[in-house]
Amino acid sequence: MSAFLDHLPEFWQGLIVTLQLTAASFAGAAVVGLLIAAMRVSPVPVLRGIGTAYVETLQNLPLLVLLVLAVFGLPEIGLQAGLQVTATVVIALYEGAYIAEALRSGVNAVASGQGEAARALGLTFGQSLRHVVLPQALRTVIQPIGNIFIALTMNTSLAAAVGVVELTAAANRVNLLEAQPIPIFVGAGLAYAVVAACAGLVTGRLERRLAVVR
Amino acid sequence: MIRVQGLNKWFGEHHVLRDIDLHVAQGEVVVVIGPSGSGKSTLCRCLNRLESAGSGEILIDGVPAPVEGRELARLRADVGMVFQSFNLFQHKTVLDNVMLAPMKVRGLSRAEAEKTARDLLARVGIAEQAGKMPGQLSGGQQQRAAIARALAMRPKVMLFDEPTSALDPEMVGEVLDVMVQLAADGMTMVVVTHEMGFARRAADRVVFMDDGQIVEMAEPNAFFESPTTDRARSFLAKVLTH
Numbered sequence: 001m002s003a004f005l006d007h008l009p010e011f012w013q014g015l016i017v018t019l020q021l022t023a024a025s026f027a028g029a030a031v032v033g034l035l036i037a038a039m040r041v042s043p044v045p046v047l048r049g050i051g052t053a054y055v056e057t058l059q060n061l062p063l064l065v066l067l068v069l070a071v072f073g074l075p076e077i078g079l080q081a082g083l084q085v086t087a088t089v090v091i092a093l094y095e096g097a098y099i100a101e102a103l104r105s106g107v108n109a110v111a112s113g114q115g116e117a118a119r120a121l122g123l124t125f126g127q128s129l130r131h132v133v134l135p136q137a138l139r140t141v142i143q144p145i146g147n148i149f150i151a152l153t154m155n156t157s158l159a160a161a162v163g164v165v166e167l168t169a170a171a172n173r174v175n176l177l178e179a180q181p182i183p184i185f186v187g188a189g190l191a192y193a194v195v196a197a198c199a200g201l202v203t204g205r206l207e208r209r210l211a212v213v214r
Numbered sequence: 215m216i217r218v219q220g221l222n223k224w225f226g227e228h229h230v231l232r233d234i235d236l237h238v239a240q241g242e243v244v245v246v247i248g249p250s251g252s253g254k255s256t257l258c259r260c261l262n263r264l265e266s267a268g269s270g271e272i273l274i275d276g277v278p279a280p281v282e283g284r285e286l287a288r289l290r291a292d293v294g295m296v297f298q299s300f301n302l303f304q305h306k307t308v309l310d311n312v313m314l315a316p317m318k319v320r321g322l323s324r325a326e327a328e329k330t331a332r333d334l335l336a337r338v339g340i341a342e343q344a345g346k347m348p349g350q351l352s353g354g355q356q357q358r359a360a361i362a363r364a365l366a367m368r369p370k371v372m373l374f375d376e377p378t379s380a381l382d383p384e385m386v387g388e389v390l391d392v393m394v395q396l397a398a399d400g401m402t403m404v405v406v407t408h409e410m411g412f413a414r415r416a417a418d419r420v421v422f423m424d425d426g427q428i429v430e431m432a433e434p435n436a437f438f439e440s441p442t443t444d445r446a447r448s449f450l451a452k453v454l455t456h
Contacts, residue, residue, distance in 0.1 A: 043282070111301075114303060119290060120293075120294075122315060123319060127319075
């Protein structure tokens with residue numbers, strides 16, 4: 001255990017980077033997911049097609065492949081950014097596809113009469129989505145989106161493979177010095193578990209607070 | 215106010231509306247009756263393009279109904295619709311349900327929209343329910359709230375798609391009373407219903423549909439006392455014996 005406690009500053013630094021990656025890429029994924037979900041349920045066939053292509057492409061490629069491709073491929077075509085920024089963007093784009101699918105299932109769960117009533121009142125497609133359909137859809141997908149948040153938190157550890165020194169990379173570095181994998185990785189694992197447990201608490205609360213009387 | 219000419223509609227192979235011609239004058243109340251599957255709800259939904267027409271023409275207030283986009287939204291703002299299943303927005307209070315479209319579509323301020331909404335809720339007799347969620351109301355109250363929501367847009371025409379079919383029997387009366395009052399106030403209305411009593415009481419004209427066609431069209435007294443077609447006669451014999 002001392003191997004873990006002796007290196008708390010390194011772990012702490014790694015955890016902060018993990019939290020930064022998680023927060024920034026989740027925010028990005030939420031925006032991307034909202035846009036793609038809106039495209040996938042829109043009445044315009046071209047937009048639906050683009051949305052579907054996006055989801056199919058990003059869900060069918062491993063995140064690690066995308067990370068490696070972005071980190072080593074983008075500089076080849078002249079796009080250079082910091083490792084952490086690149087990783088954040090890639091994770092946001094990847095998880096955005098999952099959020100889009102969760103939102104779409106929520107939209108499909110809203111009774112079709114709700115959208116019809118909104119349109120019958122003269123609301124445009126965008127307005128009925130924004131004021132009527134999405135607020136109800138979001139309530140039904142709080143739990144799945146919480147799960148995506150947790151998965152995203154765990155997925156940030158893949159950034160270690162492309163040189164971002166987040167929690168997993170920090171643990172790995174400490175282990176190279178101390179060679180005591182069990183306390184070191186159990187400690188790192190516990191830190192991830194705490195983040196995930198917090199996410200679970202928040203989603204449970206949100207779900208109860210926003211429940212719709214039917 | 216509404217003019218429908220040569221309207222045809224197919225659901226796949228199924229020909230649900232056949233050569234419908236219908237003219238509804240300003241201030242007129244037209245009640246559409248007929249057996250299930252006769253196309254009367256589809257006709258009603260075509261009038262504000264919740265269903266697209268296969269062929270034919272629909273004019274609202276002399277203007278051809280736009281096919282899509284903002285123009286269509288503008289048309290729908292002027293055509294109120296009341297659904298069988300109420301379709302109140304489940305996540306908003308009754309008051310917010312009534313205020314939403316006037317604010318977002320007509321650009322009314324919150325204060326103006328709230329004043330209109332409260333007046334309308336009082337008019338349909340549920341002023342004290344304004345702060346509740348739709349799920350906390352009875353079916354009859356929900357449907358009256360839905361009527362208030364449609365009226366808040368000051369529509370030129372009101373469409374009713376079987377407004378009382380999902381209600382418990384003791385709540386049908388309270389909704390029909392609101393509709394009768396609305397008709398008396400001079401609203402142009404198209405009402406798809408199974409309520410023959412309402413047709414007799416409030417209709418200027420009864421349209422009888424069967425198998426996607428308008429079979430008979432007459433004033434209520436003439437229609438109920440002496441229907442001219444066999445199909446109308448057998449339909450009336452079935453619904454009026456109880």
